Amino acid sequence: MQDAKSPNYELTLLFSMAFRTAIDELHAELEQRGFGDVRPSHGFVFQRLAAQGATGIELAQHMGITKQAASLTVDYLEQHGYVKREPHPTDRRGKLIVLTAHGWECIRETESIFTAIESRWRDLLGEETMEKMRLDLRRIIQSSKAANPYSFRPPVW
Template structure:
């Protein structure tokens, strides 16, 4: 529900070509970039699938491949300004959605719900599950 609303709103502000799975990539590379192999492992997909996804995002101006600083053969995938702008728009939209939830449920109940959801997520996680990745 919230993800559908997010992507509808992202489309209205010029980001109609991003998909929910792209957010996991943006989050991963927002901390200094990642290699295609690292993205494949993070997403739980093949290196070929990761490469196709990186191509898609690069063609649309969200990411670029740069020389890897410590591996002359490797490339590092990093966000462009358009990628950062998409993240900022996502944060703004999610804040708006959360504010609406606060208005509907009330501040106290809304915060309690978020706390309860965090507890449920953390109670079912092992160390590997703390990766912010899709569950295909």
């Protein structure tokens, strides 16, 4: 039993565990659907590339990793057919990394799986609780002391 003076950080751990549970479920289902070669960190790469592609430097900054590590990640994803390097539209020396049709298919499957996970949570907790939790989590994020609370370093595991 915890006394009143003991620190209580269970909620922080529960946030982490809930996130990891969802990611593990996502990847188990992606494997079933033929995407067993993607890793959790690749989802953050796909997020950055989805808008309009990115350079290796932009991707490294987004991921909080070195340019060399970003290049290795891009090499892996390119070898597995998720991304391709194209000439940069404004920098003749640069390359733009963009998603392939296979990469977009993985994104659509991920969206489908996350929708199913959230639907199951909604069935478990109810619509009102889900909406309150969504709003409360936004408030927690916005209260961050970080300069840009929506900018975060993705976990690379």
